[in-house]
Amino acid sequence: MNLQKKLQTLGYELPQAAAPAANYIPYVIADEDMLYIAGQIPFLNGQQMHKGRLGEDLSVEQGVEAARACALNILAQAHAAVDGDWSKVKRLVKLGGFVNCTPEFYDHPKVINGASDLMVAVMGEAGKHARFAVGAPSLPLGVAVEIDAIFELD
Numbered sequence: 001m002n003l004q005k006k007l008q009t010l011g012y013e014l015p016q017a018a019a020p021a022a023n024y025i026p027y028v029i030a031d032e033d034m035l036y037i038a039g040q041i042p043f044l045n046g047q048q049m050h051k052g053r054l055g056e057d058l059s060v061e062q063g064v065e066a067a068r069a070c071a072l073n074i075l076a077q078a079h080a081a082v083d084g085d086w087s088k089v090k091r092l093v094k095l096g097g098f099v100n101c102t103p104e105f106y107d108h109p110k111v112i113n114g115a116s117d118l119m120v121a122v123m124g125e126a127g128k129h130a131r132f133a134v135g136a137p138s139l140p141l142g143v144a145v146e147i148d149a150i151f152e153l154d
Helices: 003-009 059-082 108-127
Strands: 027-030 034-040 089-100 130-136 145-153
Touching: 003 108, 027 059, 034 059, 034 089, 034 130, 059 089, 059 108, 059 145, 089 108, 108 130, 108 145
Parallel strands: 089 130
Antiparallel strands: 027 034, 034 145, 089 145
16 A cells, blocks of 8 residues: 555645654554554644634544544554555554533534544555444643554554
């Protein structure tokens, strides 16, 4: 799979893999076949975007855009982890999505679909995954969404 070409076809560019914002590493490869990507936030190439709470400051569509940005950052971290060789990636196993929202907000799955839909569009069947989507009263740096991922490597 040529990840960058597929993203361009869909109208996206692979961002730079973000450096950690605290005391952690952006990804870990365990047992040579599992790739764990740390939670990614919707800042692309260091540019802050999608800050605020769903149900208060942001619409569902803005949340979907934030989730897409998180997915692009996940792909950038995975790209770095496999040194750009996507033949090493067997499939996306799971996404975990956190939505910064009010207690009354209930469209968490719709928001995280922004990431899920992008992964399937880019990876096809290998992009279908298990996931969770939950609300949180706040997220780091005031972002709207944070998503982590688990990939299986070949």
